[in-house]
Amino acid sequence: MNRFPHHLLAIDDLGSEGIGEVLRVADSFVEVGHRANPKVPALRGRTVATLFFEDSTRTRVSFETAAKRLSADVLSFAAGSSSLKKGESLRDTVETIEAMGIDAIIIRHSSSGAPARVARWVTSSSVINAGDGWHEHPTQALLDLYTVRQALGGGDEGVHRFKSLQVIIVGDIRHSRVARSQIAAYAALGAEVTLVAPPTLLPPSLDGWPIVAVSHDIERELPSADVVSLLRLQSERGSGEFVPSLREYTAGFGLTGRRAAMLKPETLILHPGPMVRGVEIASEVADLPAAHITGQVSNGVAVRMAVLFLMLGQGQVEGGPDA
Amino acid sequence: MPEPHGSEPRLVIRGGTVIDANGERRVDVAVVDGRIQALEEGLAVPAGATVLDAGGCIVAPGLVDLHAHLREPGQEEAETIETGTRAAALGGYTAVVAMPNTNPPLDSADAVRNVFELAYTATAEVAVAGAITVGREGKHLAPMAELAALGVRLFTDDGAGVQSAGLMRRALEYARGLGVTLAQHCEDGSLACDGAMHEGAWSSRLGIPGMPALAEEVMVARDIALSRATGARVHFLHLSTGPSIELVRQAKALGLPVTAEAAPHHFSLTDACAADYDPVFKVNPPLRPPADVEAVKAGLADGTIDAIATDHAPHAPEFKDLPFDMAPPGMLGLETALGLAITELDLSLPRILALMSWQPAAIAGLDPGNGGGQGGPVDIGAEANLCVIDPTATWTVDPMALASRSRNSPYGGRTLSGRVRHTVFRGEPVVIDGEATR
Numbered sequence: 117m118n119r120f121p122h123h124l125l126a127i128d129d130l131g132s133e134g135i136g137e138v139l140r141v142a143d144s145f146v147e148v149g150h151r152a153n154p155k156v157p158a159l160r161g162r163t164v165a166t167l168f169f170e171d172s173t174r175t176r177v178s179f180e181t182a183a184k185r186l187s188a189d190v191l192s193f194a195a196g197s198s199s200l201k202k203g204e205s206l207r208d209t210v211e212t213i214e215a216m217g218i219d220a221i222i223i224r225h226s227s228s229g230a231p232a233r234v235a236r237w238v239t240s241s242s243v244i245n246a247g248d249g250w251h252e253h254p255t256q257a258l259l260d261l262y263t264v265r266q267a268l269g270g271g272d273e274g275v276h277r278f279k280s281l282q283v284i285i286v287g288d289i290r291h292s293r294v295a296r297s298q299i300a301a302y303a304a305l306g307a308e309v310t311l312v313a314p315p316t317l318l319p320p321s322l323d324g325w326p327i328v329a330v331s332h333d334i335e336r337e338l339p340s341a342d343v344v345s346l347l348r349l350q351s352e353r354g355s356g357e358f359v360p361s362l363r364e365y366t367a368g369f370g371l372t373g374r375r376a377a378m379l380k381p382e383t384l385i386l387h388p389g390p391m392v393r394g395v396e397i398a399s400e401v402a403d404l405p406a407a408h409i410t411g412q413v414s415n416g417v418a419v420r421m422a423v424l425f426l427m428l429g430q431g432q433v434e435g436g437p438d439a
Numbered sequence: 440m441p442e443p444h445g446s447e448p449r450l451v452i453r454g455g456t457v458i459d460a461n462g463e464r465r466v467d468v469a470v471v472d473g474r475i476q477a478l479e480e481g482l483a484v485p486a487g488a489t490v491l492d493a494g495g496c497i498v499a500p501g502l503v504d505l506h507a508h509l510r511e512p513g514q515e516e517a518e519t520i521e522t523g524t525r526a527a528a529l530g531g532y533t534a535v536v537a538m539p540n541t542n543p544p545l546d547s548a549d550a551v552r553n554v555f556e557l558a559y560t561a562t563a564e565v566a567v568a569g570a571i572t573v574g575r576e577g578k579h580l581a582p583m584a585e586l587a588a589l590g591v592r593l594f595t596d597d598g599a600g601v602q603s604a605g606l607m608r609r610a611l612e613y614a615r616g617l618g619v620t621l622a623q624h625c626e627d628g629s630l631a632c633d634g635a636m637h638e639g640a641w642s643s644r645l646g647i648p649g650m651p652a653l654a655e656e657v658m659v660a661r662d663i664a665l666s667r668a669t670g671a672r673v674h675f676l677h678l679s680t681g682p683s684i685e686l687v688r689q690a691k692a693l694g695l696p697v698t699a700e701a702a703p704h705h706f707s708l709t710d711a712c713a714a715d716y717d718p719v720f721k722v723n724p725p726l727r728p729p730a731d732v733e734a735v736k737a738g739l740a741d742g743t744i745d746a747i748a749t750d751h752a753p754h755a756p757e758f759k760d761l762p763f764d765m766a767p768p769g770m771l772g773l774e775t776a777l778g779l780a781i782t783e784l785d786l787s788l789p790r791i792l793a794l795m796s797w798q799p800a801a802i803a804g805l806d807p808g809n810g811g812g813q814g815g816p817v818d819i820g821a822e823a824n825l826c827v828i829d830p831t832a833t834w835t836v837d838p839m840a841l842a843s844r845s846r847n848s849p850y851g852g853r854t855l856s857g858r859v860r861h862t863v864f865r866g867e868p869v870v871i872d873g874e875a876t877r
Contacts, residue, residue: 205757205761228645228647228764229715230716233716233763250647251645251646296644296646323643324644
């Protein structure tokens, strides 16, 4: 019954069924995480490599923790320490790593599509995209969905509540891999996504995007939103090229206390982290109970365990999530 | 076997139909001492002469490529003048214009003389496009008069456009005095930024930094204005967008001295090709959406675009084994251009040959009118630069089987109609039955 994709490069690889499966399996791994010994033997004998060409301690540690809790062996390659610095091509690096007998390569790269290239070059390893350029960061979007589903009541019922859920995604969508994955993931489950940003922070074209609307006025969108998902604005984007200044961005698009008061009481506020308090989100809003900073550790590990388990473990190794 | 002597033909091309700018006729072609000696049906073949069978084929003036990156000197791991001109001959070309973005760049008399020397034994004529500015840096004019004295007729900073309007104006004024043509790679750097593909639906979805069509169009519009102001000739390299082509159409209607070329990949591939992030589809200007592809075809059909030019841009495999945004732009073109034109364009063979032979020859100053021997017409006494084309033969592109030193053809597996059977360069059969003779 292994309909789970061999590679996870983008949310579309999963479809709504695959997403639902990840969320369900993640439930049992959240439970595992609460045990005194939060480890299962599901991927014993398997080897997972993290290949990070961009610094991201949080994502890398989250994946490595997930793999270790599944009893997989973990090899960690960071661009700074690898032969890439000596001019070795990405292809040679990947072929060398795969020759070590790797079952999955988890790759983070500043270039969009680098994981897709790697997936073409490997012979048998699975490739998991841990964030590529402006393209996608699928496990972050799965984590967001998991968090929302939990807040909506969890379980299969939670998944069904995504239908017609009003989601607004606010901020630098143009340069955001998280946004591209979120949009695909929310839409796959039937949510209605509205993008909120100044035109300069939107992609040049939204042709074919599964969204219902684009808005340049956050205050008009807040009252009807069920989920407000904020994206990080990198300071260089607010240095005059895309928006005149961080101050002006905050004035137009930041979730201030005044704006948070326009939300329905049950509206969820999501931020993938790292947050810049005072720019995209006011400090007092970030500390509201409605705010979920989804880069936090616990659910992230469970979701990534689910992905690794579904990709590498199913029907092949004893000791699934219920073992 | 008696040796053919003196005025007896060494080479007879038999059974074909000659097509050149003057029309079409069923004649055999006899060649002696590098020149066409006789044109008659049913020519006798002296003992010892080479016979090239052209049955069912078109005999045309050799093709002329306005735009080839031969990479020598500097990037010999990607291409050399020897391998590049072998690829050219196999593609039916008897002349190529070598672009100046070599290392060192072709911005000095020494650099140009060096290329001419390296090309001495090449299997096609190598004309040089000199740089407009020193080091192609867009700051100071290169010694254009000195290069023109060596025979350079085209100047360009290709790989980049001249960004400064003021400097381009001075360059055009200076070029007009020399009677040479400036060729522009139209790309406004402030709009193109670090774009790696066409900015549009696909780049947005794939998360690849986009290069807007505007980056090309703004510079085309600027240079048309500069041509009008200076009266100097401008040749537009590899036009790729509908509005660019429309601007040139209007400029020509005004009688301005502008010419334009388009590359085969801009009428045969679209930006959707980048969907798998394979840098073999990365090229500059980038592949465009279908509407632009149609505009290129329309421009070729109505004469707005004067020439099909390959923009042959070899890259060693290790440079294309990179993520899309990090790989260098460029694709092979010399061996596939004619097949693509015949397969993809709804144009007659004479029209295609005009776009690939005599029109580019005139733009490059390589035609008999400019004292050269390229582009025909196929007349007695003319230099024997000819290609023999089987317009109905089909073949499948195998990048590993190409003569270029590089493998970055985006057409692997594609079946094309129209194949070069023989190529004759200055009387020497450099391709016989689809095989290079040296």
